Amino acid sequence: MKGLSGRPPILRRASGRCRAAFTLIELLTVIFIVGILVALLLPAVQQAREAARTSECKNHLHQISLALVLRAETQGCFPSSGWGWKWPPYPDHGDGDRQPGSWVYSILPHLEQAALHSAGVPNETRLATVLPMFYCPSRRAAELYPCANTEVLAPLVPLVSKSDYAANAGDHGEPNAPGPGPFTQPTTFDQGDSDAWWQSQGAVRSATGLVFQRSSIRPCDILDGTANTYLAGEKYMNPGGYSTGDGLGDMESVYHGDNDDTSRVTWPADGPPRQDASGTSSRTLFGSAHPGGCNFAMADGSVRTVAYTIDVETHQNGEAGKWDWLRA
Numbered sequence: 330m331k332g333l334s335g336r337p338p339i340l341r342r343a344s345g346r347c348r349a350a351f352t353l354i355e356l357l358t359v360i361f362i363v364g365i366l367v368a369l370l371l372p373a374v375q376q377a378r379e380a381a382r383t384s385e386c387k388n389h390l391h392q393i394s395l396a397l398v399l400r401a402e403t404q405g406c407f408p409s410s411g412w413g414w415k416w417p418p419y420p421d422h423g424d425g426d427r428q429p430g431s432w433v434y435s436i437l438p439h440l441e442q443a444a445l446h447s448a449g450v451p452n453e454t455r456l457a458t459v460l461p462m463f464y465c466p467s468r469r470a471a472e473l474y475p476c477a478n479t480e481v482l483a484p485l486v487p488l489v490s491k492s493d494y495a496a497n498a499g500d501h502g503e504p505n506a507p508g509p510g511p512f513t514q515p516t517t518f519d520q521g522d523s524d525a526w527w528q529s530q531g532a533v534r535s536a537t538g539l540v541f542q543r544s545s546i547r548p549c550d551i552l553d554g555t556a557n558t559y560l561a562g563e564k565y566m567n568p569g570g571y572s573t574g575d576g577l578g579d580m581e582s583v584y585h586g587d588n589d590d591t592s593r594v595t596w597p598a599d600g601p602p603r604q605d606a607s608g609t610s611s612r613t614l615f616g617s618a619h620p621g622g623c624n625f626a627m628a629d630g631s632v633r634t635v636a637y638t639i640d641v642e643t644h645q646n647g648e649a650g651k652w653d654w655l656r657a
Contacts (some may be wrong), residue, residue, distance in 0.1 A: 341583055359444075382466040385647025386563070386617075387624050387632045389462040391513070393494060394560050394626030396439035397432075397540075398548075400424075401594050406545045408558075410437035410496060412521050413514025413542070415482050417456060418584050420448035426543040429521060431591050432496055433463070433583050444649070456486040456582045462582050465493040466565060467618040468571060468605070468654055475574030489582035491574075493566070495593040495615065497559040498540035500645045504578075504592040507542040508535035514587070538594070539628060542587040548628070555628035559647045562625035562635075565616025566595050568607050578612035588611065595645045602644065 357532060359489045409426045411434075418430025428435060434455075437446035444450065445458055464471040473488035498504045506512035513530040514523035532542070539546045539560055551558050570576020578589040585591075589612040596613055602623035603609075603616040617623040622634040625647070635644070 338534065365626065370489065379467065381470060383619050383621070383634075386465045386619070387634075389465070390494060390563075390624055390626040390632045391630065392416060392440065392462050393436075394628075395498075396436040397560055397626075398438050398628070399439045401548050402611070406547045407539050408432040409544045409587075410498065410540050410542055410592050411575045411584050413512075414478065414581050414588035414590070415450045415514055415516075416521075416586035417482065417484070417582075418586075420446065425565040426545055427522060429586050431584055431586055432540050433460070433568045434494065451484075452584075453484050453486055454490045456584055457482070459490045460492075460583060463490070463492040463494055465618060466640065468493050468566065474572060476581060477573070477575035479583060481581060486582070489574075490584070491579060492583040492591050493563060494561050495564040495591050496540035496561045496595050497538040497647075498592040499536035500595045501536060501582070502594065502596045504589040505542065505587055506536070507532055507544065510535070512542070522529075538592075539597050540555050541592060551628055552583055556631060557647075558628040559595070560604070560626045560628040562593070562615045563617035563619075563623050564590075565603050565611050565614035565643040566605050566618075567610040568618075570610070595647060597639045597641050597645050601641055602635060 340359055349351070397407055401635060404424065408424060409428060410432045412429040416427065416429035418434035422428045424435040434446065437443065440460070442460070445455060459471055459473060461471040474491050476486060476489045479485060495504075497510070501509045503512055510531055510533050513532050515526065520526045527543070534541070536544065539551070539558070548555060564578060566576055566579060570579055574580065581588060581590050593615050595614050595615070599611065599613050602610075603614055604620065605616060605618045615623055615625070622636045624632060624634050626632050636649075
């Protein structure tokens with residue numbers, strides 16, 4: 330058969346494209362592989378984030394320790410931790426053992442917070458002013474939290490600045506007390522300004538730490554070396570109290586006087602520093618939210634990480650510099 334042109338007709342085969350598609354087994358395989366990759370990468374991402382938070386925490390402690398050291402160099406001694414947890418700062422009482430407020434208040438000028446230290450700032454404003462370097466980023470955000478202790482002296486500010494760091498008050502069992510003796514605090518300025526009143530209370534200043542109630546420890550008093558002696562460290566907390574403001578040892582502000590909010594001890598009966606754990610509270614322990622260990626600032630301004638497995642006696646001796654084991 331020929332066409333009009335005399336040529337045989339060309340037979341064209343009908344053609345069409347076949348679309349590729351995943352089978353159910355292939356799809357499940359891909360999902361499984363992606364899940365494995367995510368499971369492998371997630372811990373690495375979390376570790377990287379925690380490493381960054383730990384580094385920031387160490388930097389905070391470094392700033393705090395340098396301010397404490399600078400204060401000791403300019404004033405001749407490390408600051409006192411104040412009179413007691415009832416007392417907010419009073420600028421007209423200076424920065425020595427007559428200052429009712431905390432050691433944090435006394436070092437404000439060395440933290441570039443001279444304005445906050447001045448008499449021109451009312452305590453209502455001061456207590457509600459956040460100091461970001463006093464918060465560990467692995468634990469909680471740098472913001473205001475409730476003041477759970479309603480027995481503090483006026484003003485009673487509902488939301489206050491807190492602290493995740495505490496000074497080394499010694500190796501006795503009561504971080505509030507100036508030594509093994511009883512803890513007491515004045516109720517009036519006349520009492521607090523009177524050495525005779527303090528002596529009558531039996532509160533002898535015999536603590537082995539560097540910052541405690543009405544202390545005036547000089548760098549030259551550190552006999553075993555500033556690089557081997559705790560100056561400040563992270564304090565232990567129950568995670569349930571991170572944001573409530575009523576956690577044991579976290580009830581007042583960072584500015585209130587001598588108390589376990591900003592002072593901790595290396596009392597052997599409590600053991601070494603601990604990682605924060607739900608259901609367990611302590612007002613004496615050092616500790617942190619970090620999985621690897623607890624960060625400490627030494628009296629020379631350096632910062633090191635101490636493992637939770639540290640020997641109890643070695644940790645105890647850290648309060649007076651009688652040790653040589655640290656985890657860098």
